[in-house]
Amino acid sequence: MSTVIEQIEKQISQLSSRAVKKNTGTIRSVADGVARVDGLSEVMYNEMVQFPGNAIGIALNLEEDEVGCVVLGDVSALREGDEVSTTGRLLSVPVGKGLLGRVVDALGRPVDGKGPIDSTETYPVEKIAPGIIVRKSVSQPVLTGIMAIDSMIPIGRGQRELIIGDRGTGKTTIAIDTIINQARINRQGFASKDPGFRPLYTIYVAVGQKNSNIARTIASLEAAGAMEYTIIVAAPAADNPANQYIAPYSGAAMGEWFMENGMDALIVYDDLSKHAVAYRQISLILKRPSGREAYPGDVFYLHSRLLERSARLAGKGSLTALPIIETLAGDVSAYIPTNVISITDGQIYLETDLFNQGVRPAVSVGLSVSRVGSSAQLKMTKQVAGKLKGELAQFRELAAFAQFGSDLDARTKAQLDRGSRIVELFKQPAFNPIPVEVQAAVLWGMQNNYFDSIDVKRIVEAANNLKEFLTARKTSLLDTLRQKAAFDESLNAEFKKALDEWKSSYSA
Amino acid sequence: MRASKQSQHLARQLFRLSIEDGRVSADRVAGVLAYLEKNPPRQPLVVLRLYHRLVGAEIARSQALVSHAGPVSADILRGIEAAFSRKYSRPISAVPRPDSSLIAGLRVRIGDDLYEASIAGQLASLSS
Numbered sequence: 001m002s003t004v005i006e007q008i009e010k011q012i013s014q015l016s017s018r019a020v021k022k023n024t025g026t027i028r029s030v031a032d033g034v035a036r037v038d039g040l041s042e043v044m045y046n047e048m049v050q051f052p053g054n055a056i057g058i059a060l061n062l063e064e065d066e067v068g069c070v071v072l073g074d075v076s077a078l079r080e081g082d083e084v085s086t087t088g089r090l091l092s093v094p095v096g097k098g099l100l101g102r103v104v105d106a107l108g109r110p111v112d113g114k115g116p117i118d119s120t121e122t123y124p125v126e127k128i129a130p131g132i133i134v135r136k137s138v139s140q141p142v143l144t145g146i147m148a149i150d151s152m153i154p155i156g157r158g159q160r161e162l163i164i165g166d167r168g169t170g171k172t173t174i175a176i177d178t179i180i181n182q183a184r185i186n187r188q189g190f191a192s193k194d195p196g197f198r199p200l201y202t203i204y205v206a207v208g209q210k211n212s213n214i215a216r217t218i219a220s221l222e223a224a225g226a227m228e229y230t231i232i233v234a235a236p237a238a239d240n241p242a243n244q245y246i247a248p249y250s251g252a253a254m255g256e257w258f259m260e261n262g263m264d265a266l267i268v269y270d271d272l273s274k275h276a277v278a279y280r281q282i283s284l285i286l287k288r289p290s291g292r293e294a295y296p297g298d299v300f301y302l303h304s305r306l307l308e309r310s311a312r313l314a315g316k317g318s319l320t321a322l323p324i325i326e327t328l329a330g331d332v333s334a335y336i337p338t339n340v341i342s343i344t345d346g347q348i349y350l351e352t353d354l355f356n357q358g359v360r361p362a363v364s365v366g367l368s369v370s371r372v373g374s375s376a377q378l379k380m381t382k383q384v385a386g387k388l389k390g391e392l393a394q395f396r397e398l399a400a401f402a403q404f405g406s407d408l409d410a411r412t413k414a415q416l417d418r419g420s421r422i423v424e425l426f427k428q429p430a431f432n433p434i435p436v437e438v439q440a441a442v443l444w445g446m447q448n449n450y451f452d453s454i455d456v457k458r459i460v461e462a463a464n465n466l467k468e469f470l471t472a473r474k475t476s477l478l479d480t481l482r483q484k485a486a487f488d489e490s491l492n493a494e495f496k497k498a499l500d501e502w503k504s505s506y507s508a
Numbered sequence: 509m510r511a512s513k514q515s516q517h518l519a520r521q522l523f524r525l526s527i528e529d530g531r532v533s534a535d536r537v538a539g540v541l542a543y544l545e546k547n548p549p550r551q552p553l554v555v556l557r558l559y560h561r562l563v564g565a566e567i568a569r570s571q572a573l574v575s576h577a578g579p580v581s582a583d584i585l586r587g588i589e590a591a592f593s594r595k596y597s598r599p600i601s602a603v604p605r606p607d608s609s610l611i612a613g614l615r616v617r618i619g620d621d622l623y624e625a626s627i628a629g630q631l632a633s634l635s636s
């Protein structure tokens with residue numbers, strides 16, 4: 001008992017001998033989540049400031065006689081004349097593996113009702129991106145499990161690949177499929193006890209989305225068993241714009257922890273259009289000069305400094321980014337889309353027309369590109385999908401011409417036929433990622449003309465049948481392919497034998 | 509009413525005129541007020557409010573408001589004046605202000621800076 005008393009006495013003696021210096025100010029006005037504060041003469045840009053009632057804010061506008069702060073939290077309790085004080089700290093969020101499986105808000109506080117976060121470390125929300133010297137080029141793949149992407153628009157660890165398209169074209173679905181596929185690969189990798197296996201942890205940042213959509217995403221991830229490798233940072237539409245503005249940076253800080261500690265992480269920003277809108281709202285309330293579409297002048301820097309934080313570091317890990325941008329009426333030349341396109345290392349463009357035609361994922365092969373991913377693509381995929389993009393581009397061109405004429409030569413007909421088969425082959429249902437070795441095997445079948453005799457309308461069914469056949473009856477062959485990661489003569493012969501067997505059984 | 513840029517500029521100019529030897533001069537402030545009465549600007553109330561805020565902030569920078577719960581002797585106040593004058597490199601005068609809500613200890617405010625050495629303040633920081 002005496003030790004308890006001693007502890008309290010020690011605490012009292014520490015308290016009574018300390019004088020704490022704070023720089024203070026008073027609230028002059030509060031409106032729309034932004035407080036204008038008199039004083040705070042020593043505040044730093046982006047410094048965290050303490051409002052009454054445990055609300056915190058960030059100093060964003062340092063003017064001659066007042067400071068503009070965005071308030072992260074409930075502003076309804078704040079009044080004119082309330083005291084605000086500096087903290088001397090930048091805004092930080094908890095980081096670490098304790099966040100995996102959790103849903104947190106923009107400040108890293110749990111919102112899933114599963115108790116406190118098991119984390120002792122924090123990282124600053126705003127951080128300067130890694131420089132040139134420490135970076136390493138992209139050479140390891142991020143497998144999305146989506147055949148059209150893994151074969152034609154490959155993504156590498158450390159890459160920034162934009163997912164862009166109109167509303168309702170399946171942008172979020174691609175991101176969720178990728179997360180689900182990582183969870184599957186992680187489970188497989190951990191089970192194999194391979195010492196060289198590098199798991200890919202994922203962070204999903206929901207900005208300005210409906211709560212119902214976020215709940216649906218969480219349910220999909222939970223159903224697929226992907227939550228244990230995923231962190232969800234939620235700043236829904238009901239949150240104030242300051243939280244929506246800060247959420248992607250919080251997610252990036254959580255991802256950076258994995259990267260800095262020699263691990264790999266993938267972060268999805270869903271979506272940066274709403275993020276730009278939230279920032280525009282804050283900037284207009286702060287009375288910053290507005291430019292094109294009323295966005296402030298630094299809206300490019302808003303996204304460039306965020307996406308530059310994704311990298312592959314020499315001797316450490318990587319952070320891959322999949323930002324999402326929503327276009328209006330397919331207009332990729334709008335302000336925010338062009339900004340983000342120019343920042344990222346490629347884009348996956350989803351077309352409404354393709355989506356409505358039943359081509360899902362509605363990836364537009366012509367407008368989609370991966371600038372650095374090809375060096376990260378697995379050899380087996382390269383071997384079977386190297387020419388696919390060109391073939392599909394030719395098919396689209398020919399299909400457009402074929403609409404005007406009925407007389408087509410045999411070669412053109414064959415090209416059109418093959419193109420339409422490839423399009424059918426790439427159709428894939430949502431939340432059903434395909435292992436890369438199965439993808440390669442199916443594409444091997446396509447390249448070796450196993451689908452040529454099948455009616456175009458039955459290609460999807462045939463491909464599904466082939467996948468089932470391979471996963472159920474040729475597991476060892478798929479395992480060999482996964483380990484070798486390339487087709488050699490013996491594998492070619494074995495696949496020929498296996499697909500002949502499938503073809504005879506499928507035709508029959 | 510929102511202050512125009514001209515009003516803000518005028519208030520700052522008047523404030524600069526009110527400073528003599530690095531401190532706010534009562535004579536000069538009286539002169540400024542007389543000038544404003546004779547030559548009212550476009551937004552007189554706004555200019556006066558801005559001017560009031562600038563002068564108030566400047567006065568606060570040279571005053572140490574010493575809030576205290578128990579008795580504070582003149583020696584302690586002189587010590588505070590000397591210490592802060594040294595720290596800020598400008599003459600600081602201490603103004604005592606009894607405040608029983610502090611429980612014990614002192615709280616010194618100089619302009620925007622607050623030095624918290626009271627039990628109430630430390631309990632508040634513990635609870636947050």
